Every structure is written in C-alpha cells, then in structure tokens.
Amino acid sequence: MNNVLETKNLSKKYHSSLALSNITMSVPQGSIYGLVGLNGAGKTTLMRVICGLQEPSSGSYELYGVKNSDRSIYKMRKRMGAVIEKPALYANMSAEANIRAQFDMLGLPNDKNAASELLELVGLLGTGSKKAGKFSLGMKQRLGIAVALAGYPDFLVLDEPINGLDPEGIVEIRELLLKLNKEKGITVLISSHILSELSLLATHYGFVNKGRIIKEISAQELEQAVRKCMIAEVSDIKALTMVLEKMNVTYEIISDSKAKIFEKLSVTLLSEKLSAKGCELLGLTEADESLESFFLDLVGGGVRNG
Amino acid sequence: MANIFKTTLKNNFISIPFIIAAFAALFAGGFDVVFYIVDYDGYPFSDSRLMESHMPTYLAFLIAALPPLLTGREFVGGTIRNKLITGTTKTGFFISQLLVNSAITVIIAMLYFLPTFIFCTKYYDHFQPYMVFYAIVFILLGYLVITAISTVISVMSDRMIVSMVASLLLLFIFVFVDSWLGNSLSQPKYQEGFDQVYYEGGIEFESNEYDEEYQEYQGSQDEKYKDYNPYYVKSKAQRAFMQTARHLIPFEIIGNGTAMIEEQLVSMDMYRQSKKEAAKHADDYPVFQERVESLFWVPVYSISFIAVLTALGLFLFKRRNIK
Incomplete structure (x- = not known):
C-alpha cells in the first residue's frame, strides 16, 4: 500500500522547547489515520508542519513521495485540504461565498452548483446569506471542512474536528468522513483526544506523547489489544492450551502460568477439564482494557491529573 | 499567484474597511475642494488652501491603517492557512498581499485626488495637468512606501490591533524624525x-x-x-546623510509632492531648469530651496525603499511560524 504521508525523524523546536521529537510515521493511502494524544502532545504542531505552515527544525517528510525540500511539494499540496485548530473562514461572507472564494483562490471554476453540492455534503445548504461569523461552532466546523474539500483533495487533515460539537453534530461529521473515505477514497489524518469517537472511524492510529510517536498501530491490532477477555491463571500452562484448543476457543498465552481467553465459556466446565488433566485453576479474572486505559498505559498512566 | 491576487483583491473590495476608507478619501478630497471654492472667491488660485492642506498627511495615516485591517484579516480568520495548505508559497502570499494593498492604496489616493483634479481642470486657468500628475506620483510613492511598511508589520503578527498600533506608531515616529531632520538641516x-x-x-x-x-x-x-x-550641522557628510535619511521618510516624499501641487507654477519653472539654474533662483522660492536638488531622487529613493522593505518582509515572513 502506498503512503500518502511519510515523516522521518521530524522535529520542531520553538526557542528552547522541543514540540516534536524525531517523529517517524506513515499514513497509508485510503486510510483514516487517527492521531491520538493528550492536549499539548504535539498533534497540532505535527499537522502544521506537514501542511507547510511551519518548517521542521530537523528531519523531513514526504507527501505522495515528494520530499518537503523539493519545490514540487507545492503541487502536491494542491491535493490536500485541512482544518487546523479552528475553521479558517471569512467571517463577513456567507457559507457559499466562502467556498467560492476558495474556488477562486485555487483557480477552479467559480461554480454555484459545485458550491451548493459541498454545502449539501456538510449539511449547510439552507444557510443562505447568513454570515459565517454568525454560525455556531458546529456549523463553522462543517463549513471549514467544506472549504477544505473545495479543491477536491485526496488527503484531508483535520485537527480535532469534533471539538465543541453536539452529539448530533459528532455523528454527522463521523458519517461524512466515513462517506468521504469510502466513496471518494479520501485519505484522512484526524487528531482527537475523544478516543471512543476516533475508534469508530480510524483504520490506523498513531499515539503521540510529549512530541514523540510512541506507537503506530492498525485498527485490527488495537482491537485485539483492547478486546474484552478473561485471564486464567493455572498451574500447568500446557494443559490449559490443550483444553482451550479442544474447546475451540481463541486465546493468547501471556506468561508461564497465564493466558487471555477471548470468548465466553463455562468456568465449571473449564475447571473440570483442567482437573482431568491434573492442572489446577488458580484464578480467573475479567480484564476489560478500554481504548483509554490502553492509551494511558502507553503514555505512562498517571500523566493525566484530575 | 495570479489567483490569490485576484481573490484577495476581490475580497478586499467588498470589505468594510476598504469601503469606509474609500468614502473617507473621497470626502477628504471634496473637503479640500470646498476650501478652494471658498478661497477662490476674489483671490487668485495660487493662494490655494492646498498650501495649508495637511490632508495628504492625514491620508497617510488612513493608508497605514488599511493593511493591518485587510491583510490582518487573513491571520485573524486563519484564512492564510487555506492558502498555504493548498500550495500557495509564503513568497506568493506576501507578494500578493503587498500588491493588493498597493493597488488599494492607489485607489484610495486617486479617490482623494479626484475632486482636486476635477476642480483644477474646471476653474484654474493656469492648470498644468502633467505637473500635478508628477506631484501625485510623488505623493503616491510616499503612500506606497507606507503601505509596504504596514504590510510587512501586518504579516508579522496574528493580532490586528498590534499591527495597527505598530504601523501608526511608526508613522508618528517618522513625522517626528522628519521634522527633527528638517529643523536641523534648515538651521x-x-x-x-x-x-x-x-x-x-x-x-x-x-x-x-x-x-x-x-x-x-x-x-x-x-x-x-x-x-x-x-x-x-557643519559636516558635509552628516548633512548628506541626514538629507538622504529625510528623503527616505515617506512624509518628506509626500511633503515634496504636496509642495509641488501647492506651487505648481513655481515648481514648473524650477523643474525645467538645470540644477545650477534652479539653485540660483532658489532664494525666490524658499519652499524649494532645500528640496529642489532632491526631486529627481525622490522616486529613486521611494522605489529603493519599497524594494528593501519587500526583501525584508519576505526574509522575515518566510521564517515565521504560522499558527
């Protein structure tokens, strides 16, 4: 699979503070890449750097295989759309005028119908001449996405797009992003600290902490890591594997005496079968590792205070 | 860059700051004309109130306030991001802003000069349009220097109010330095x-x-x-340095242009003469005594100043982290 974005040891320093430190990551084409991190972890800085708003202090990145130091990177940027930190809008213009201004800026035909299509896509078709400055935060977010889509990009970068949205707005944005990804094949790089929401979208994850990527993982791998399970502790791990194989149950050995069991089964039955093999069931505990606890484990637990 | 120039110009034309500034400039020009008409009654036009008009200087402050309001909008609203993210270079953005702000300055200045120009052609028998045209070009160059300074300041701050205060403060400093240099040189x-x-x-x-x-x-x-x-000031080198510094100050340029309109007949004679001849007759026209030698250099200084400001602006803006 080709990568839309690849970063190599990307660092960004502001005076004496290091905002990004040796970030190496890759965003596969067609994926929805979730950038997960606490506030101040460096997600927005990373997005600013890859969008060309700021120059990296060291390291490099490639967009569609073109290095950031190459002059043709500007051509590649035309294939991008982004909403970083807050939607970038002309407050004194209507939603349609904002989109048409972006058409003009990109040298595209200033087509009213195309603007209406984008407004319909983000659910803002009925806003008429209302100025963007008077929009609610959710409407601004949606208009920001519409403006980002004005250049028909195939790579969309969204920084906390569901911040400040009501539940209905969150669902709408999620459905919109899934639609763009599935129907138009747009690759999405999205940052959020609302992990439960991100988990409904992302196909890949990058966990960021203190300016570093601490783990890159696919959605399937993450699902495996956080799925509900029981941890069985036994006196003979070989006997346990034999019993579980016979019962046709998914499991994972995690130590000499412990194994994760990913399916529901009768404790009595398991105990009986183990006894028949001369193995003692020492303990059976339920493990429920949520996405949040997985992330907090990654960043070292007690990072978040209160 | 053509696209971003066109879009920015179009957006700025429908912006409230531009509309207000355009009306203010037209009103200021009309205000001057009303002065002439009042004065014209029984008096020769050479005693024109233009001689006492400080309007071109006031207009300079209006012109300095526009880039923070127009270019500043790109930073406050964050729309600069939409441009840079989609492939506009920082150089392209800066140059387009400079060109758009300059175009707006020319329009504002023309709106100010329009009533004066119409009045002169209608009521003034000795009117020499090309002389006034030169004067307007000089004043415009002064305004364009101010626009360049203000644009450089505007792209260096995300806060409109900071850019505005810095631009206006710098203009006040220019006024002060210009008057100090003028006072020192005329001792x-x-x-x-x-x-x-x-x-x-x-x-x-x-x-x-x-x-x-x-x-x-x-x-x-x-x-x-x-x-x-x-x-x-005794030292020749010091006088030359001070004189050069004075010519670089936009208000001096505007002052030169205004003086040319004020005494257009005089300046016409002076302008036709060689430097030597002009200096010989300079005593008759105190306004030109110190200026006549430098009029040729005014556009050269102004254009050089704009070029230096553009290079400085690009150097600083390209290194700036955009939020």
Whole structure:
C-alpha cells in the first residue's frame, strides 16, 4: 500500500522547547489515520508542519513521495485540504461565498452548483446569506471542512474536528468522513483526544506523547489489544492450551502460568477439564482494557491529573 | 499567484474597511475642494488652501491603517492557512498581499485626488495637468512606501490591533524624525537675530532683523548679534546623510509632492531648469530651496525603499511560524 504521508525523524523546536521529537510515521493511502494524544502532545504542531505552515527544525517528510525540500511539494499540496485548530473562514461572507472564494483562490471554476453540492455534503445548504461569523461552532466546523474539500483533495487533515460539537453534530461529521473515505477514497489524518469517537472511524492510529510517536498501530491490532477477555491463571500452562484448543476457543498465552481467553465459556466446565488433566485453576479474572486505559498505559498512566 | 491576487483583491473590495476608507478619501478630497471654492472667491488660485492642506498627511495615516485591517484579516480568520495548505508559497502570499494593498492604496489616493483634479481642470486657468500628475506620483510613492511598511508589520503578527498600533506608531515616529531632520538641516549658519518686542503708541509689535524699520533702528548693531549657530550641522557628510535619511521618510516624499501641487507654477519653472539654474533662483522660492536638488531622487529613493522593505518582509515572513 502506498503512503500518502511519510515523516522521518521530524522535529520542531520553538526557542528552547522541543514540540516534536524525531517523529517517524506513515499514513497509508485510503486510510483514516487517527492521531491520538493528550492536549499539548504535539498533534497540532505535527499537522502544521506537514501542511507547510511551519518548517521542521530537523528531519523531513514526504507527501505522495515528494520530499518537503523539493519545490514540487507545492503541487502536491494542491491535493490536500485541512482544518487546523479552528475553521479558517471569512467571517463577513456567507457559507457559499466562502467556498467560492476558495474556488477562486485555487483557480477552479467559480461554480454555484459545485458550491451548493459541498454545502449539501456538510449539511449547510439552507444557510443562505447568513454570515459565517454568525454560525455556531458546529456549523463553522462543517463549513471549514467544506472549504477544505473545495479543491477536491485526496488527503484531508483535520485537527480535532469534533471539538465543541453536539452529539448530533459528532455523528454527522463521523458519517461524512466515513462517506468521504469510502466513496471518494479520501485519505484522512484526524487528531482527537475523544478516543471512543476516533475508534469508530480510524483504520490506523498513531499515539503521540510529549512530541514523540510512541506507537503506530492498525485498527485490527488495537482491537485485539483492547478486546474484552478473561485471564486464567493455572498451574500447568500446557494443559490449559490443550483444553482451550479442544474447546475451540481463541486465546493468547501471556506468561508461564497465564493466558487471555477471548470468548465466553463455562468456568465449571473449564475447571473440570483442567482437573482431568491434573492442572489446577488458580484464578480467573475479567480484564476489560478500554481504548483509554490502553492509551494511558502507553503514555505512562498517571500523566493525566484530575 | 495570479489567483490569490485576484481573490484577495476581490475580497478586499467588498470589505468594510476598504469601503469606509474609500468614502473617507473621497470626502477628504471634496473637503479640500470646498476650501478652494471658498478661497477662490476674489483671490487668485495660487493662494490655494492646498498650501495649508495637511490632508495628504492625514491620508497617510488612513493608508497605514488599511493593511493591518485587510491583510490582518487573513491571520485573524486563519484564512492564510487555506492558502498555504493548498500550495500557495509564503513568497506568493506576501507578494500578493503587498500588491493588493498597493493597488488599494492607489485607489484610495486617486479617490482623494479626484475632486482636486476635477476642480483644477474646471476653474484654474493656469492648470498644468502633467505637473500635478508628477506631484501625485510623488505623493503616491510616499503612500506606497507606507503601505509596504504596514504590510510587512501586518504579516508579522496574528493580532490586528498590534499591527495597527505598530504601523501608526511608526508613522508618528517618522513625522517626528522628519521634522527633527528638517529643523536641523534648515538651521542657519549664524544666528540671524532675535525676536524683539517693542511698543509704539501702546501697541505691542513683534519684530526681527528682517523688519525694515527695525533694521534701521538696529543699524550697525547687526554684526554684534551675528553669532555662530551651535545647532548648525557643519559636516558635509552628516548633512548628506541626514538629507538622504529625510528623503527616505515617506512624509518628506509626500511633503515634496504636496509642495509641488501647492506651487505648481513655481515648481514648473524650477523643474525645467538645470540644477545650477534652479539653485540660483532658489532664494525666490524658499519652499524649494532645500528640496529642489532632491526631486529627481525622490522616486529613486521611494522605489529603493519599497524594494528593501519587500526583501525584508519576505526574509522575515518566510521564517515565521504560522499558527
């Protein structure tokens, strides 16, 4: 699979503070890449750097295989759309005028119908001449996405797009992003600290902490890591594997005496079968590792205070 | 870059700051004309109120306030991001902003000069359009220098108010430095006398050595008071440096242009003459005594200043982290 974005040891320093430190990551084409991190972890800085708003202090990145130091990177940027930190809008213009201004800026035909299509896509078709400055935060977010889509990009970068949205707005944005990804094949790089929401979208994850990527993982791998399970502790791990194989149950050995069991089964039955093999069931505990606890484990637990 | 230039120009034309500034400029031009008409009644036009008009200077402040409001909008609203993210270079953005702000400055200045121009062509018999045209070009160059300064300031801050205050503050500093340099350069070599108050028939009169009656009274006392002026700038190099610095100040450029409109007939004669001839007759026209030598260099200085500001602006803006 080709990568839309690849970063190599990307660092960004502001005076004496290091905002990004040796970030190496890759965003596969067609994926929805979730950038997960606490506030101040460096997600927005990373997005600013890859969008060309700021120059990296060291390291490099490639967009569609073109290095950031190459002059043709500007051509590649035309294939991008982004909403970083807050939607970038002309407050004194209507939603349609904002989109048409972006058409003009990109040298595209200033087509009213195309603007209406984008407004319909983000659910803002009925806003008429209302100025963007008077929009609610959710409407601004949606208009920001519409403006980002004005250049028909195939790579969309969204920084906390569901911040400040009501539940209905969150669902709408999620459905919109899934639609763009599935129907138009747009690759999405999205940052959020609302992990439960991100988990409904992302196909890949990058966990960021203190300016570093601490783990890159696919959605399937993450699902495996956080799925509900029981941890069985036994006196003979070989006997346990034999019993579980016979019962046709998914499991994972995690130590000499412990194994994760990913399916529901009768404790009595398991105990009986183990006894028949001369193995003692020492303990059976339920493990429920949520996405949040997985992330907090990654960043070292007690990072978040209160 | 053409796209971003066109879009920015279009967006700025429908912006409230531009509309207000355009009306203000038109009003200021009309205000000057009303002054002329009032003055015209029974007086020759050469005594025009333009001589006393400070409107071109006031307009400079309006022009300095526009880039923070127009370019600043891109930073406040974050729309600069939409441009840079989609492939506009920082150079392209800066140059387009500079060009758009300059175009707007030209429009604002033209709106100001329009009523004056119409009035002159209608009512003034000796009107020489090309002379006024030169003057307008000089003033415009001064305005364009101010626009370049203000644009550089505007792209360096995300806060509109900070850019605005910095631009206007810099203009006040220019006014102060210009007047200080002008004052220093116009100091006579010798103290030419002193004001004296005398009374005649219970009425207070103020006189000085130029007063004929006082001259008679003073007689041979004159020499006694002709002391060396300690404020006179002696060094030729220092005078040249100060003069050059003065020409770089946009207000001096605007002042030169305004003076040309003020005394267009005079300046016309002076302008046709060689530097040597002009200097010979300069005593008759005190306004040009110190300016006549530099008029040729005014556009050169202005254009050079704009070029330096553009290079400086690009250097700083390209290194700036956009949020």
